[in-house]
Amino acid sequence: MGSHTDSTHDPLDRLPTPGSQAGREGLDALLARPGRAVVALDFDGTLAPIVPDPDQARAHPDAVPALTALAPKVASVAVITGRPAEVAVRHGGFADVPGLEHLVVLGHYGAERWDAATGAVTAPEPHPGVAAVRAELPGLLERAGAGPGTWIEEKGRAVAVHTRRADDPQAAFDALRGPLTDLAGRHGLIVEPGRMVLELRPPGMDKGVALLEHARETGAESVLYAGDDLGDLPAFDAVNTLRTDGTPGLLVCSGSDEVTELRKRADVVVDGPTGVVTFLRALATRLP
Numbered sequence: 001m002g003s004h005t006d007s008t009h010d011p012l013d014r015l016p017t018p019g020s021q022a023g024r025e026g027l028d029a030l031l032a033r034p035g036r037a038v039v040a041l042d043f044d045g046t047l048a049p050i051v052p053d054p055d056q057a058r059a060h061p062d063a064v065p066a067l068t069a070l071a072p073k074v075a076s077v078a079v080i081t082g083r084p085a086e087v088a089v090r091h092g093g094f095a096d097v098p099g100l101e102h103l104v105v106l107g108h109y110g111a112e113r114w115d116a117a118t119g120a121v122t123a124p125e126p127h128p129g130v131a132a133v134r135a136e137l138p139g140l141l142e143r144a145g146a147g148p149g150t151w152i153e154e155k156g157r158a159v160a161v162h163t164r165r166a167d168d169p170q171a172a173f174d175a176l177r178g179p180l181t182d183l184a185g186r187h188g189l190i191v192e193p194g195r196m197v198l199e200l201r202p203p204g205m206d207k208g209v210a211l212l213e214h215a216r217e218t219g220a221e222s223v224l225y226a227g228d229d230l231g232d233l234p235a236f237d238a239v240n241t242l243r244t245d246g247t248p249g250l251l252v253c254s255g256s257d258e259v260t261e262l263r264k265r266a267d268v269v270v271d272g273p274t275g276v277v278t279f280l281r282a283l284a285t286r287l288p
C-alpha cells in the first residue's frame with residue numbers, strides 16, 4: 001500500500017497521505033472527530049528503538065512529548081505491548097506525566113492493564129503452564145545446543161527466548177522454534193514469535209482482542225494502530241474488522257528490515273520509532 005507525503009504543511013509537521021482508500025478514510029475520520037478517536041501503539045520497535053538488551057530499551061526521546069501533545073486531543077491513547085505493563089510504563093517514562101493522565105498500557109498482549117489515572121495494574125491469575133515451562137527451559141536449550149548468546153527473559157506471566165545476541169540470530173531462532181512450540185504445547189501455552197524472540201505465553205488474548213475491547217469501551221469512531229512486529233498483526237486484523245463494521249481506521253507500520261509482513265498491509269509506512277514519533281507529532285499539530 002505505502003503512502004506519499006503531504007507537502008502543504010511545514011516539513012516538520014507533514015502528515016503522510018495513506019496509500020489506500022480505507023486508510024485515507026481512517027485518517028479523515030480521525031482529523032474530523034479527534035475527540036472520538038483511539039490512537040493505539042506498540043512499544044518495542046514502534047515507540048522504543050530495538051536494542052540488544054531488552055532491559056536497556058527506552059522510549060524514543062521524542063515519544064512522550066509527542067504523546068503528551070496528542071493525548072488531550074483524542075478520546076484515548078493506549079500502548080498495547082507484549083511487555084509486562086509495569087515494564088513498559090517504566091521504560092516508556094509514562095507515569096506521572098502531565099497530559100498523559102488518561103494513558104492506558106495494555107501489557108502481556110492485553111492480559112494486563114495499567115491506568116495512568118490510578119497507577120494500578122490489573123491482571124488475571126498466572127497460568128500454571130508458565131512455571132512448568134520455566135523449569136524445563138534451561139535443559140531444553142542445552143539439549144538443543146543453543147549458544148551463549150541465546151538467553152531467557154523472565155517476564156512473570158510468560159518467558160521469552162531471545163536470539164538477537166547469538167552468533168547467527170536467525171539460525172538460532174529457526175532451530176529453536178520447533179522445540180519451543182512442542183514445549184509450550186505440552187503445558188497449554190502458545191509460542192509468540194517476534195523480532196529474534198520466541199515467547200511462551202498463555203493463549204486466549206492477543207493485541208487484536210485487546211484493541212477491539214478498548215475501542216468498544218471508549219466508544220471509538222475511528223482507530224489508529226501503529227506496530228512493527230508479528231505480534232501486531234492481530235491488531236491490524238482488528239482494525240480491518242472495525243473498518244468492515246463501519247468504524248474507519250488507519251494502519252501505520254514502523255518499518256524495519258527485520259519484519260516485512262506489516263509493511264505490505266499498512267496504509268502508512270514510516271522509518272522506525274523516529275518516523276512514528278514524527279508522525280504522531282505531525283498528527284497532534286494538525287488537530288485542533
Ligand SMILES: O=P(O)(O)OC[C@H]1O[C@H](O[C@H]2O[C@H](CO)[C@@H](O)[C@H](O)[C@H]2O)[C@H](O)[C@@H](O)[C@@H]1O
Pocket residue numbers: 042043044045049050051052053054055057080081082083153155160162164194195196197199229231
Ligand atoms: O509488543 P512489543 O512492545 O513490541 O514487545 C515485544 C517484545 O519486545 C521485546 O523484545 C524486542 O525488543 C528488544 C529490545 O529492543 C530486543 O532486544 C528484542 O530482540 C525484540 O524482540 C521484549 O524483550 C519481549 O519480551 C517482547 O515480547
